[in-house]
Amino acid sequence: MLFFALLVKVTWILAADGGHHWTYEGPHGQDHWPTSYPECGGDAQSPINIQTDSVIFDPDLPAVQPHGYDQPGTEPLDLHNNGHTVQLSLPSTLHLGGLPRKYTAAQLHLHWGQKGSQEGSEHQINSEATVAELHVVHYDSESYGSLREAAQKPQGLAVLGILIEVGETENQAYGHILSHLHEIRHKDQITSVPPFNVRELLPQQLEQFFRYNGSLTTPPCYQSVVWTVFHRRAQISVEQLEKLQGTLFSTEEEPLAPLIQNYRIPQPLNQRTIFASFVQGETLxxxxxxxxxxxxxxxxxxxxxxxxxxxxxxxxxxxxxxxxxxxxxxxxxxxxx
The missing domain is CATH 1.10.287 (Helix Hairpins)
Structure with a gap:
């Protein structure tokens, strides 16, 4: 019981409902989020549609440097179906370089579409979505003592966004997550995953990315996120995508509701600027x-x-x-x- 209590305490606030029930569609869907979560109606929300002809090239943007990602330790990682997504806990030995402060990893999770759909990512590039998207969540551990505290502060969080497309072969790194989905089919189920090289979930080349200030993409939608969306994509096989789209349920009891289409539609950019670490049309x-x-x-x-x-x-x-x-x-x- 103590272990479970500690787990609940550190569980990511992205999936927290603050006492309110929310879904992606229906009477509690994303169109109604601002009613219970006012910040979801703010002017700096995420995700967004990145129009590459309007981004600003910033030659001073340093490369993103994932530290410890290739050596996550020996302790098993918790994989959790929280009813909104599948979430993997990450050890605090993982952190990001290339940002103004040290951001320590907390968890990663996925967004995807319905069975057979070719759309499921939250961010879009030139109005084009991909089949899924991975988010790796970090918090400013130099300024704040916990993820929960940092989540409500300006630039308290840093999230990596990796667009996922279908490739010809199975992705072994994503297999470390997807091969365990059958163990957590119902909401609130948790299983243990052996540690693996988390770096391999990211694109090989990290120098090309987009950077902007945004929000959590789920309630309470705090506008505290420094977003890094990589230009290059990760790939999973057709079979792996089908497993992601067809294994989980968002409920724990009958009637079982499939956990699908857990992505938020792009939000207005308003007056925000999107920076790019590379010149558009330049391919490294x-x-x-x-x-x-x-x-x-x-x-x-x-x-x-x-x-x-x-x-x-x-x-x-x-x-x-x-x-x-x-x-x-x-x-x-x-x-x-």
Missing amino acids: CPPGEMLGLGVGILAGCLCLLLAVYFIAQKIRKKRLGNRKSVAFTSARATTEA
Whole structure:
């Protein structure tokens, strides 16, 4: 009982309902959130639709540096169906660099659509959604003593947003989460997950991202989040997406309601500015692609040089042949004269 009480105490405030029942659709759906949670009607809400032609390039934005993500320790991680999402607890040894203060990890969770849907992300880029989105939640541990305290303070939270699309192969990192969903099918069920390399949930290349000030995407919608939405995406297989869309329920008893479409629609940007760490249209290749590109260019140059060399040799031989022919003809003409 003590363990459960401590778990409830540190459970992420994103899923807290503050005594009010809320859902994504229906009479308690997102259109009605501001009635019970006034801040959900604020002018700096998340998610947003990122229009790339209106973002501001900021060359001074430092790269995001996830520390400890590849070594989350030896203790098992708690995976929780809280009725709104699937949430994985993270140890406090994980934190972010590249931000003005130290932000310590608290948890991560997912958003997705209904079964068979190709839309499920909260953030959109140029009005395009992806099948799902991962959020990794951190709090300013330099200024505040807890996640709950930081959640209500300006820039008290920092959340990484990773858009997820369908790829050709299974993603082993996401498999560490998705393979346990059958153990927490009903609301409030919790299971333990062995620690794994959390860094592999993120895109390989982290230098390209969008940055803006926003809010929690669920009640109470506190406008306290420094958002980092990565330009590059993570990929999961079709089978993994189907498992995410079709395994969980948002209730604990009959009638069971499927846990689907747990994403908020994009909110007005209003007067906020979205910054980008890269110039639009500029594509940075991951190290492997850059190496392959370099090898290809080198091989192409070598082939070109060889071709030029053989052509030059052929022309030289032809000229020498012409000279010998002229010399022979001239010598013959002199002899005959």
